[in-house]
Amino acid sequence: MLTRIANGRVIDPAHGRDGVGDVWMRDGRIVEAPPGARADATYDATGKIVMAGAIDIHSHIAGWNVNTARLLLPEQHRAATARPATTPLANAGWSTFQTGCLYAAMGFTTVVEPAVSPHYALHAHLELADIPIIDKATLVILGNDDYLLGLLHGNESEAAIEDYVAWTLSMSRSLGIKVVNAGGAAAFKENVRAFSFDDVVPSYGVSSRRIVKALQHAVTKLGVPHPLHVHCNNLGLSGNFETARMTIAAAGDLPLHLAHLQFYSYGKEGERGFSSAAPAVAEAVNAARSVTIDVGQVMFGQTVTISADVLRQFNARNQASPKKSVILDGDANGAGIVPYNYRRSDFYNAVQWATGLELFLLIEDSSRVFFTTDHPNGAPFTTYPEIFALLMSRDLRAQWLAQVPPEAAKLTTLPSIAREYSLPEIAAMTRAAPAKLLGLYDRGHLAAGAVADVAVYENDPDRAKMFRSAALVFKDGDLVVRDGKVTHYRFGRALDVRPERDRAIDRRMKAYYQDRYGLSDEFVKVPEHAIGRPEPFQEVPCAS
Numbered sequence: 418m419l420t421r422i423a424n425g426r427v428i429d430p431a432h433g434r435d436g437v438g439d440v441w442m443r444d445g446r447i448v449e450a451p452p453g454a455r456a457d458a459t460y461d462a463t464g465k466i467v468m469a470g471a472i473d474i475h476s477h478i479a480g481w482n483v484n485t486a487r488l489l490l491p492e493q494h495r496a497a498t499a500r501p502a503t504t505p506l507a508n509a510g511w512s513t514f515q516t517g518c519l520y521a522a523m524g525f526t527t528v529v530e531p532a533v534s535p536h537y538a539l540h541a542h543l544e545l546a547d548i549p550i551i552d553k554a555t556l557v558i559l560g561n562d563d564y565l566l567g568l569l570h571g572n573e574s575e576a577a578i579e580d581y582v583a584w585t586l587s588m589s590r591s592l593g594i595k596v597v598n599a600g601g602a603a604a605f606k607e608n609v610r611a612f613s614f615d616d617v618v619p620s621y622g623v624s625s626r627r628i629v630k631a632l633q634h635a636v637t638k639l640g641v642p643h644p645l646h647v648h649c650n651n652l653g654l655s656g657n658f659e660t661a662r663m664t665i666a667a668a669g670d671l672p673l674h675l676a677h678l679q680f681y682s683y684g685k686e687g688e689r690g691f692s693s694a695a696p697a698v699a700e701a702v703n704a705a706r707s708v709t710i711d712v713g714q715v716m717f718g719q720t721v722t723i724s725a726d727v728l729r730q731f732n733a734r735n736q737a738s739p740k741k742s743v744i745l746d747g748d749a750n751g752a753g754i755v756p757y758n759y760r761r762s763d764f765y766n767a768v769q770w771a772t773g774l775e776l777f778l779l780i781e782d783s784s785r786v787f788f789t790t791d792h793p794n795g796a797p798f799t800t801y802p803e804i805f806a807l808l809m810s811r812d813l814r815a816q817w818l819a820q821v822p823p824e825a826a827k828l829t830t831l832p833s834i835a836r837e838y839s840l841p842e843i844a845a846m847t848r849a850a851p852a853k854l855l856g857l858y859d860r861g862h863l864a865a866g867a868v869a870d871v872a873v874y875e876n877d878p879d880r881a882k883m884f885r886s887a888a889l890v891f892k893d894g895d896l897v898v899r900d901g902k903v904t905h906y907r908f909g910r911a912l913d914v915r916p917e918r919d920r921a922i923d924r925r926m927k928a929y930y931q932d933r934y935g936l937s938d939e940f941v942k943v944p945e946h947a948i949g950r951p952e953p954f955q956e957v958p959c960a961s
């Protein structure tokens with residue numbers, strides 16, 4: 418079947434395209450305009466904006482942390498039929514099924530769940546397979562696990578670490594490696610409550626820096642396209658911009674991705690000793706060509722923080738709102754689930770909100786700054802349209818700034834920043850650049866051969882409205898959304914990498930799991946049948 422999206426303004430920064438024209442699709446792929454051919458189906462996009470489907474590189478949408486949050490906060494997300502309209506998490510529609518529908522309605526077609534423990538990878542994949550429409554991928558967490566720390570403690574070879582990283586990626590069917598507070602969670606088991614980049618995990622004698630560098634080298638050497646994805650130490654603490662700058666400096670010439678950098682861009686200025694240090698952090702990012710970052714924008718409202726940074730979550734448990742939390746220590750990273758309400762009238766929350774926007778606006782290269790709220794940690798992903806609007810309008814930012822505490826506004830440079838994102842910059846940040854960062858070269862653009870993931874938007878001056886509800890969305894060439902409503906359900910797949918390894922590691926891991934856990938190594942293996950949904954899905958409407 419040959420499909421034509423006709424006469425839209427096609428914005429495809431990967432190929433420098435921005436002009437009125439057509440996009441053609443056949444058998445799930447973008448194709449060149451066939452000379453003289455008549456389309457089997459034509460969609461008129463006159464006056465509309467046409468982009469590739471968007472890609473979210475960091476959004477917690479599946480796995481044991483997400484489900485623990487659901488168990489902790491039943492009042493925030495009842496069954497779809499009884500969903501309260503007023504609570505933000507209800508609006509976020511945080512069920513697995515709604516996750517896919519809501520992403521698709523905004524024109525997102527690929528989403529990465531960035532924090533899967535190797536031992537829970539099977540469950541995360543089974544759950545991801547139940548999310549309709551979008552394609553998915555996972556990042557698997559290493560860096561607080563006994564095996565890696567043991568290799569470093571024993572001064573084992575780089576090759577041994579590479580084999581272990583490759584084995585982990587293959588067993589867990591992941592697209593990349595993430596490290597969360599490298600060494601911090603391991604140190605926490607020994608009652609350490611503060612852990613910085615050059616601190617050492619007591620029992621292993623290994624510093625956070627050494628763990629990050631070892632993993633960065635291994636990921637690079639194995640040829641994994643996505644750089645090591647780093648959740649730094651000292652998340653959320655005033656003065657932590659020094660940690661961010663130290664980590665950026667440690668990247669050297671090798672690729673490194675820093676996640677939700679907003680949470681590491683705080684200074685100690687002002688009466689309360691808490692300020693935005695985004696300009697200093699942005700300057701460091703601008704100068705470090707091998708470093709990419711995502712923002713982790715904060716937006717106001719109720720949410721829940723879910724993180725494998727158990728040390729940080731333990732320290733933050735007293736700020737829980739409502740007053741309940743789950744801290745799970747245990748295997749490797751553990752996890753912490755702490756509900757939180759970001760308030761517009763709160764000094765600290767207002768500084769956090771402004772700090773994220775400063776990073777977006779002060780990092781010059783829109784292909785090195787990625788769009789995230791660290792869903793749901795900074796805000797639910799359903800707030801993305803409002804953030805696009807804020808990035809695109811200085812006036813809108815001024816209106817919001819007028820509503821936050823004046824002493825907070827004074828401690829950021831946001832009021833002085835004139836930059837406004839253009840539509841091609843939004844497209845670069847949410848399409849072209851993430852595809853490249855993840856090594857998913859068949860998407861994020863609209864050239865022949867790409868997966869036919871296409872989003873068509875009304876060119877509405879209300880940018881939030883425009884991005885909230887795409888006019889048309891195609892997934893693999895299938896029309897799945899019309900006027901912001903899902904019209905057709907289908908199921909995507911999980912994307913992964915499986916680098917080569919010396920098979921001797923398989924025997925070593927078998928022995929390790931037997932010795933250490935008394936378990937077969939099979940339990941960490943995600944079988945092929947867990948990827949994707951084989952059976953037809955009975956259609957259930959996405960409740961809005």
Ligand SMILES: [Zn+2]
Pocket residue numbers: 475477531532676677791794
């Ligand atoms: Zn995260």
